Amino acid sequence: MGIIHLSVERFLNPETLQHVEDKERKDLITVLRKGLDYLYQTCPHNIDYTDKEDRGATCSICGIGFGWYCPESPDKRCHYDFRTQDGVTGIRLITREILPISEFSINSDVYNDGETCLFCGNPEERK
Numbered sequence: 001m002g003i004i005h006l007s008v009e010r011f012l013n014p015e016t017l018q019h020v021e022d023k024e025r026k027d028l029i030t031v032l033r034k035g036l037d038y039l040y041q042t043c044p045h046n047i048d049y050t051d052k053e054d055r056g057a058t059c060s061i062c063g064i065g066f067g068w069y070c071p072e073s074p075d076k077r078c079h080y081d082f083r084t085q086d087g088v089t090g091i092r093l094i095t096r097e098i099l100p101i102s103e104f105s106i107n108s109d110v111y112n113d114g115e116t117c118l119f120c121g122n123p124e125e126r127k
């Protein structure tokens, strides 16, 4: 971690990058974008609700937002609909897995309208 941090710091030094050739610049941008995509795609995502003012479900590691924070939901984000993935229907967790309907309790008759959170009952559109 320390070594990676140091080399990234040095690498991203504006003075180092200032005189990069066009071809090298293009290659660097490609590599950095790929690395960034990979980091986002492999982030385990963790919604850490520490800021009482911020009602958003934001990953404390990569900073991606997942809509509203939900105290009732298994992954702490609001869910409005079910997904089917590999033949399993349930909610799609922030970890990208599908949690089957049978593994959580919701009142789908009341809430399954696609606009209301299946867990806390709050609407997707909030003021």
Ligand SMILES: [Zn+2]
Pocket: 043, 044, 045, 046, 059, 060, 061, 062, 063, 064
């Ligand atoms: Zn993340």
Ligand SMILES: [Zn+2]
Pocket: 069, 070, 071, 072, 073, 077, 078, 079, 117, 118, 119, 120, 121, 122
């Ligand atoms: Zn909710």
